[in-house]
Amino acid sequence: MTAAPGFETLAALAPHPPSPRTYEVKTYGCQMNVHDSERLTGLLEQAGYAAAPRGEQADVVVFNTCAVRENADNKLYGNLSHLAPVKAARPGMQIAVGGCLAQKDRDTITARAPYVDVVFGTHNIGSLPVLLERARVAEEAQVEILESLDVFPSTLPTKRDSAYAAWVSVSVGCNNTCTFCIVPALRGKEKDRRPGEILAEVEALVAEGVTEVTLLGQNVNAYGVEFGDRQAFSKLLRACGQVEGLERVRFTSPHPAEFTDDVIEAMAETPTVMPQLHMPLQSGSDRVLKAMRRSYRRSKFLGIIERVRAAMPDAAITTDIIVGFPGETEEDFLETLEVVREARFAGAFTFQYSPRPGTPAATMADQVPPEVVKDRYERLAAEVNRIAWEENQRLVGRRVELLVSEGEGRKDAATARLSGRGPDNRLVHFALPEGERPRPGDVVTVEVTYAAPHHLVADGPVLALRRTRSGDAWDARQGRPGPAAGVGLGMPAVGVPAPLPPAPACG
Ligand code: SF4
Numbered sequence: 464m465t466a467a468p469g470f471e472t473l474a475a476l477a478p479h480p481p482s483p484r485t486y487e488v489k490t491y492g493c494q495m496n497v498h499d500s501e502r503l504t505g506l507l508e509q510a511g512y513a514a515a516p517r518g519e520q521a522d523v524v525v526f527n528t529c530a531v532r533e534n535a536d537n538k539l540y541g542n543l544s545h546l547a548p549v550k551a552a553r554p555g556m557q558i559a560v561g562g563c564l565a566q567k568d569r570d571t572i573t574a575r576a577p578y579v580d581v582v583f584g585t586h587n588i589g590s591l592p593v594l595l596e597r598a599r600v601a602e603e604a605q606v607e608i609l610e611s612l613d614v615f616p617s618t619l620p621t622k623r624d625s626a627y628a629a630w631v632s633v634s635v636g637c638n639n640t641c642t643f644c645i646v647p648a649l650r651g652k653e654k655d656r657r658p659g660e661i662l663a664e665v666e667a668l669v670a671e672g673v674t675e676v677t678l679l680g681q682n683v684n685a686y687g688v689e690f691g692d693r694q695a696f697s698k699l700l701r702a703c704g705q706v707e708g709l710e711r712v713r714f715t716s717p718h719p720a721e722f723t724d725d726v727i728e729a730m731a732e733t734p735t736v737m738p739q740l741h742m743p744l745q746s747g748s749d750r751v752l753k754a755m756r757r758s759y760r761r762s763k764f765l766g767i768i769e770r771v772r773a774a775m776p777d778a779a780i781t782t783d784i785i786v787g788f789p790g791e792t793e794e795d796f797l798e799t800l801e802v803v804r805e806a807r808f809a810g811a812f813t814f815q816y817s818p819r820p821g822t823p824a825a826t827m828a829d830q831v832p833p834e835v836v837k838d839r840y841e842r843l844a845a846e847v848n849r850i851a852w853e854e855n856q857r858l859v860g861r862r863v864e865l866l867v868s869e870g871e872g873r874k875d876a877a878t879a880r881l882s883g884r885g886p887d888n889r890l891v892h893f894a895l896p897e898g899e900r901p902r903p904g905d906v907v908t909v910e911v912t913y914a915a916p917h918h919l920v921a922d923g924p925v926l927a928l929r930r931t932r933s934g935d936a937w938d939a940r941q942g943r944p945g946p947a948a949g950v951g952l953g954m955p956a957v958g959v960p961a962p963l964p965p966a967p968a969c970g
Contacts (some may be wrong), residue, residue: 524557566649630677659700865884
């Protein structure tokens, strides 16, 4: 549905409710959605909305949905139905639904939840403020879904959650056709941003105090396919390494089929590219990989890991694995376990396969019975955890530099600790030092004293504290001017850590 002529003029003339109206954005799914939500909040703030204070009902609730997870639609309609009576009792309240599920279900959403005011897709998140206004003035739901991208989302205003770490999109969409995945249908063909534009955004972020950047794409190492440069991603990593003041560069996620050695070399030779790789395996069986239409085989996957480890012995490698794909036999599953043992992942997001309507795999014969999927999932999770724990135990006694993070240690207040991430992205909870308190974005050096499967603990003293521009930026966000940073720009410490919400990726 496109704009009816004259609506914008009508909107300008219509009486506005008392301002500022408040908003809340609820996010589901992957990093791509987390980043899109930062843009949605940036757009809403630019349009004059204010974030709803914690615990207060917002005037505008936006659901940024995900279509990948099982029962995503049931969960969405459940959440919407909870809000329906709230909205009925609160004149002027609006509900908007965007993201992958909105792109997929379109008109179904307003049919099943007629009180929804706005439905927008993955290609037009920039339209949200106008659609909200149009719905308010016209007093009817506005559904606008575009089939392809009109504006590259990174050109939209963004309100970052973090003072010290930021996502930067290098591409959107995906040219692969994995048979379990709905992403290509919903996000479209890959579109690459020009390198100059990406670097300009990175530099602007660094100027705001950011010291860690994660380059984001469904399939980052295919970057360049649109403008015909097969080494574009490794060149981009090296160019990021030249940005003064940027201390940590990460990326997610690469596809094993397109992983080339120039990326490994760029990682190893660029001190600010962190020794960490998240590379989805999905299955360790060549037969299943073929059925998934993943065009690499286990030997290629293991070969990449071997070369990454040869170049960066301390690299932490994580992955995504699906168990119970249609036709997966016990033998196939055992092959996945073998790869897990050989690869020695530092962690893995493991998924039980369930059919996603609209994907080729959903209609494949030989769907694996749920009890078999569950059993394999439990065996896989046990093996993944055992190995992750062993790998973590090897780090006890080691000194690590942590980028102090915010909101990553749920028990920190109770245990008198703070949290941070090492260069390899491992989460470390460390004892609150007696003297100066590190701020999120500052850098501390600690010694690991204890290992759990999913985190490390450092209960000794903080051996060094480096106050950073990111810490100052965090202070400024709290309304406090920070002291001058202890370290000047342009001298990135080798091995600073990184705080990012762990989430499954594609690729
Ligand atoms: S799983 Fe990743 S690589 Fe495969 S189609 Fe989906 S987005 Fe593309």
